[in-house]
Amino acid sequence: MMGTQRVEAQLFYEFDLDAHVPPNHVLREIDRFLDMGDMREKLKPFYSHTGRPSIDPELIVRMLVIGYVMGIRSERRLCQEVHLNLAYRWFCRLGLEDKVPDHSSFSRYRHGKFRDSDMLRHIFEATVERCLKEDLVSGEGFAVDASLIPADANKARSIAAKDWSEDVARAASNRAAKEYLETLDDAAFGAASPVQPKFVAKSDPAAQWTRAEESRPYFAYATNYLIDTKSSVIMDVEATRAIRQAEVGASQTMLDRTESRFGIRPDWLAADTAYGSSDNLGWLVKKRGIIPFIPVIDHSNRKDGAWTRFEFEYDEANDQYICPEGFALKQFRRNYSDPNRGKNVRGTRKYRALKSDCQSCPSKEKCCPNAACRSVSREEHEDARDFARSSRKSKAYKVSRDKRKKVEMLFAHLKRILNLTRLRLRGPNGAKDEFLLAAIAQNLRKLAKLRPKTVQTEATA
Incomplete structure (x- = not known):
C-alpha cells in the first residue's frame, strides 16, 4: 500500500x-x-x-x-x-x-x-590574536606575496590615460572617483608610481590597467598577504594598485604594522624576485634586521660574454674594485670637497679603471671588448644585496622556498573556494573591505580546521 x-x-x-x-x-x-x-x-x-x-x-x-x-x-x-x-x-x-x-x-x-x-581591521586583528592564542603562529619566518583580483570595471567604459585628469575625476562625481582623489598621495595607490597606465576606468579610476602572464589586460587591484609559515596564518593584508612598487611598499607597511600591533618581528622573510630591489633589501637588512630569503634583482650580466661584476673583488677598506688581473677600479682618482660627486639620483656609484691599464691588459677582450676601459657600478645597498646572495646558499633558503608556496596556496583557496574571482565593490576602500573580509574568513577556516572542537570531544570521551 x-x-x-x-x-x-x-x-x-x-x-x-x-x-x-x-x-x-x-x-x-x-x-x-x-x-x-x-x-x-x-x-x-x-x-x-x-x-x-x-x-x-x-x-x-x-x-x-x-x-x-x-x-x-x-x-x-x-x-x-x-x-x-x-x-x-x-x-x-x-x-x-x-x-x-x-x-x-x-x-x-x-x-x-x-x-x-575601521571595524573590519579590528575584527581581522582579533582573528590573528586568536591564532596566536591557539599556538598557530611561531613568529620565526614570514612570507609575503601579492595576487591580482579583477576590479568591477569595464574596458569599454574606460578612457585613455592622456585624457584623464583630476578635473575629469571630479566631474565623474561617483564614490570610487572621490576615493581616487583622496588616495593620490597614498603610496599604495596614486603615489605608488609616476607612470600612468594605458587606460583609466571612469567607474573605478584607482584600479590598475594591467596584464598577468598569459592573459588579456584588465583592470585589477592587488591583495597583499603577509603570512606566518608555520600554519599559513595571515598576519596582515593590504590592498594596493597592481604594480610592483606598491606591492613592495605594502610588504614594509605590513611588517611594521605586525610588529607594532602584535610585537612580532620575523627572523627571516621569504618572497619572490619582485621584492628583491636594492631599496627593499637595504630596508630589511639594515633597518629591520630581517634575513631576506629573496632573489636579488640584478642586471649586471653581460650579453657579450665579458666578465661580469662578480669577477671583480670589492675592497671595502679602500673603496675600490680589483679586477682579475690585479688592476684597481676607483670611483675617484683625486679627492673632492663634495661627497656626493659621482652619485646619481638613486645613489649608484661607478668605479673605473685607468685607460692605460686596460689598453695594456692581456685580458681586455674578456673584460671590455667594446670599451676603452672597464667600469663597474655599485648599488647604494650593495652590502645588503651581497648578504641576500649569500643567504641563498644556505639550507634555510631551500626550506623557505618551499614554505613560500603557502602564500600561493592561500591565493588559490581565495579564488577557488571563497570564489573571490572579481571584486564587487569599487574604489580603494571597497578593495580593502573585500580583502579584509576574505582574510578574516580564511583565518577562521584555518582555526576551525586545525583546532576543531569535535575532535577534542571524541578524544576526551
Missing part, C-alpha cells in the same frame, strides 16, 4: 534550532573563534543617543562572515540564504520568526560606521 504524507496543523511547536545544526558544521566550529566582544564599545561613539534602535551590527558582521566563508558573492542572495538555512540562522543568532535585514543595510554600514571606526 502506497503511503501518503499528511501535514497536520498544530497550534504550538517545540523547535530547538541548535539541535538541527550538525556538530561538525563549519559554522559551528567558526563560531567558537569569532570574537566580537568589544565591537559595540568601538562603535558606540558613532551612534546617536536618540532615535530608533538600529540593526545589531554584530548581525551584519556575522552575515558578512557567512558570505565570505561560504563563497556567497551576492548580498541579495546572502539574505535569501540566511532566511532559508537553519545553520545560517543559528550562526546569526536569529530565531525562526526573526526577520533578516535587507541587503541595502550592508551598504549603509560599510560606507558609514564600519569604515569610520
Whole structure:
C-alpha cells in the first residue's frame, strides 16, 4: 500500500534550532573563534543617543562572515540564504520568526560606521590574536606575496590615460572617483608610481590597467598577504594598485604594522624576485634586521660574454674594485670637497679603471671588448644585496622556498573556494573591505580546521 504524507496543523511547536545544526558544521566550529566582544564599545561613539534602535551590527558582521566563508558573492542572495538555512540562522543568532535585514543595510554600514571606526581591521586583528592564542603562529619566518583580483570595471567604459585628469575625476562625481582623489598621495595607490597606465576606468579610476602572464589586460587591484609559515596564518593584508612598487611598499607597511600591533618581528622573510630591489633589501637588512630569503634583482650580466661584476673583488677598506688581473677600479682618482660627486639620483656609484691599464691588459677582450676601459657600478645597498646572495646558499633558503608556496596556496583557496574571482565593490576602500573580509574568513577556516572542537570531544570521551 502506497503511503501518503499528511501535514497536520498544530497550534504550538517545540523547535530547538541548535539541535538541527550538525556538530561538525563549519559554522559551528567558526563560531567558537569569532570574537566580537568589544565591537559595540568601538562603535558606540558613532551612534546617536536618540532615535530608533538600529540593526545589531554584530548581525551584519556575522552575515558578512557567512558570505565570505561560504563563497556567497551576492548580498541579495546572502539574505535569501540566511532566511532559508537553519545553520545560517543559528550562526546569526536569529530565531525562526526573526526577520533578516535587507541587503541595502550592508551598504549603509560599510560606507558609514564600519569604515569610520575601521571595524573590519579590528575584527581581522582579533582573528590573528586568536591564532596566536591557539599556538598557530611561531613568529620565526614570514612570507609575503601579492595576487591580482579583477576590479568591477569595464574596458569599454574606460578612457585613455592622456585624457584623464583630476578635473575629469571630479566631474565623474561617483564614490570610487572621490576615493581616487583622496588616495593620490597614498603610496599604495596614486603615489605608488609616476607612470600612468594605458587606460583609466571612469567607474573605478584607482584600479590598475594591467596584464598577468598569459592573459588579456584588465583592470585589477592587488591583495597583499603577509603570512606566518608555520600554519599559513595571515598576519596582515593590504590592498594596493597592481604594480610592483606598491606591492613592495605594502610588504614594509605590513611588517611594521605586525610588529607594532602584535610585537612580532620575523627572523627571516621569504618572497619572490619582485621584492628583491636594492631599496627593499637595504630596508630589511639594515633597518629591520630581517634575513631576506629573496632573489636579488640584478642586471649586471653581460650579453657579450665579458666578465661580469662578480669577477671583480670589492675592497671595502679602500673603496675600490680589483679586477682579475690585479688592476684597481676607483670611483675617484683625486679627492673632492663634495661627497656626493659621482652619485646619481638613486645613489649608484661607478668605479673605473685607468685607460692605460686596460689598453695594456692581456685580458681586455674578456673584460671590455667594446670599451676603452672597464667600469663597474655599485648599488647604494650593495652590502645588503651581497648578504641576500649569500643567504641563498644556505639550507634555510631551500626550506623557505618551499614554505613560500603557502602564500600561493592561500591565493588559490581565495579564488577557488571563497570564489573571490572579481571584486564587487569599487574604489580603494571597497578593495580593502573585500580583502579584509576574505582574510578574516580564511583565518577562521584555518582555526576551525586545525583546532576543531569535535575532535577534542571524541578524544576526551
